[in-house]
Amino acid sequence: MYTNKTRKNSLVYRSLLTSPILLLVSLVILPPDICLARITKGPFLLHAYQNRAAVMWETNTQGTGKLLYCTNIKEKPNHIVTEPQPLQYEIRYDPNNIVKKTVFIHKTWLENLQPGQSYFYRIIDSESKSDFYSFRTVPADTNEVTFVVYGDSRTHPETHRKIVEQIAKRNIDFIVHTGDLVTDGDHYDQWGPQFFEPLKGLSESVPVYIAKGNHEGYNGNFEKLLTPPGEKNNFAFDYGPLHYFCADNIAKGLNPKELLEQIASDIRNSKAQWKFISYHIPSLNLGGHWSNWGSPEVFSVFADAGVDFVITGHSHQYERFRPLVPPRLLVADKRGGSFVTYITSGGGGAPLHDVKPTVYHTQAKKIHHFCLFHIKANKLTMDTIDINGDVFDHLEVTKIDGKLNREYLETAVPAEAVRSHRDLHKP
Ligand SMILES: [Fe+2]
Ligand SMILES: [Fe+2]
Numbered sequence: 001m002y003t004n005k006t007r008k009n010s011l012v013y014r015s016l017l018t019s020p021i022l023l024l025v026s027l028v029i030l031p032p033d034i035c036l037a038r039i040t041k042g043p044f045l046l047h048a049y050q051n052r053a054a055v056m057w058e059t060n061t062q063g064t065g066k067l068l069y070c071t072n073i074k075e076k077p078n079h080i081v082t083e084p085q086p087l088q089y090e091i092r093y094d095p096n097n098i099v100k101k102t103v104f105i106h107k108t109w110l111e112n113l114q115p116g117q118s119y120f121y122r123i124i125d126s127e128s129k130s131d132f133y134s135f136r137t138v139p140a141d142t143n144e145v146t147f148v149v150y151g152d153s154r155t156h157p158e159t160h161r162k163i164v165e166q167i168a169k170r171n172i173d174f175i176v177h178t179g180d181l182v183t184d185g186d187h188y189d190q191w192g193p194q195f196f197e198p199l200k201g202l203s204e205s206v207p208v209y210i211a212k213g214n215h216e217g218y219n220g221n222f223e224k225l226l227t228p229p230g231e232k233n234n235f236a237f238d239y240g241p242l243h244y245f246c247a248d249n250i251a252k253g254l255n256p257k258e259l260l261e262q263i264a265s266d267i268r269n270s271k272a273q274w275k276f277i278s279y280h281i282p283s284l285n286l287g288g289h290w291s292n293w294g295s296p297e298v299f300s301v302f303a304d305a306g307v308d309f310v311i312t313g314h315s316h317q318y319e320r321f322r323p324l325v326p327p328r329l330l331v332a333d334k335r336g337g338s339f340v341t342y343i344t345s346g347g348g349g350a351p352l353h354d355v356k357p358t359v360y361h362t363q364a365k366k367i368h369h370f371c372l373f374h375i376k377a378n379k380l381t382m383d384t385i386d387i388n389g390d391v392f393d394h395l396e397v398t399k400i401d402g403k404l405n406r407e408y409l410e411t412a413v414p415a416e417a418v419r420s421h422r423d424l425h426k427p
């Protein structure tokens with residue numbers, strides 16, 4: 001069997017390491033897939049909540065893994081034993097040169113954690129171990145959160161890496177990725193170089209919440225790698241004053257109305273001061289793909305539910321729309337609704353799309369970037385930052401009695417006007 005053979009060969013290889021001459025010979029004569037057992041992806045912090053956190057990693061040999069964790073590195077750690085799931089895939093160099101590989105994916109929850117606590121952890125398997133990493137659980141009582149939203153980091157890992165290096169300079173609590181992590185997610189060999197490797201040094205310690213993109217594919221690689229055990233691709237989480245829903249709007253057989261109602265019902269039930277949503281294909285988008293997912297129902301559904309920000313990807317550009325006048329206000333319905341701000345953030349590394357600023361935008365740019373949010377109680381600031389670390393869009397809004405400040409609301413535009421503009425100008 002492949003696994004046993006690999007394991008046996010890796011032991012042979014390890015013994016060769018003790019002799020430099022034999023090692024040199026072995027490098028020449030042994031096939032390339034005979035190598036030391038090692039951690040080949042991760043560890044990667046999938047989700048981190050107040051009392052639990054999910055971690056994944058991949059190895060190139062079978063066998064149980066172990067995750068050691070503790071709050072004090074000098075104390076005896078807790079440990080979790082993991083049974084990995086094998087994943088077989090092919091690399092087609094050409095029709096006559098197809099290499100079959102098997103890797104092993106470990107995913108586990110760390111349970112019964114303390115809120116607001118830093119934890120150290122490392123991964124150990126029979127033949128290798130990781131460095132120590134740390135992460136922090138969500139505090140039980142905080143009015144402050146700092147986070148990044150970005151997306152569409154596929155295809156150019158060197159650009160993605162530069163974005164990650166800029167993000168890593170900020171002290172953030174989590175990342176939301178708006179999808180399109182790799183060029184073709186059905187090709188397993190792309191996940192390492194395009195997604196896991198550029199995020200190294202950050203994703204071990206900062207959870208990355210993902211709204212699945214169409215480029216993730218449909219053969220299950222995304223779910224096997226990145227959906228935590230027991231969770232789904234539609235999920236919500238809280239961090240202090242913020243409630244965030246991440247949705248999968250590229251699922252096969254999806255009914256947009258059902259997904260909108262699922263999101264809205266979750267948002268309505270949250271008492272958080274700020275409510276954000278991310279999904280991949282935009283509902284409001286001029287340029288790039290000119291997407292209008294869920295339109296026009298989406299505008300009244302989200303305004304009625306009390307959403308503040310909707311941040312999507314798919315179109316490789318940056319655009320921030322003026323807040324939308326709630327549709328019910330336009331028909332003099334006193335129930336009103338929230339003024340929702342729509343942002344397209346799809347500039348994480350993929351080839352950029354053209355976008356022209358309009359009167360409906362506060363900013364629209366063909367640029368690689370990420371959005372850095374800071375919320376402290378009723379005050380929200382956002383800086384949108386390019387690959388050099390320069391801020392090219394800045395927003396400050398305040399909520400008083402649950403409503404955004406008047407100066408901001410006075411800049412609002414009706415969704416209907418933006419939709420008409422799209423229909424007139426879409427190529
Ligand atoms: Fe994309
Ligand atoms: Fe996309």
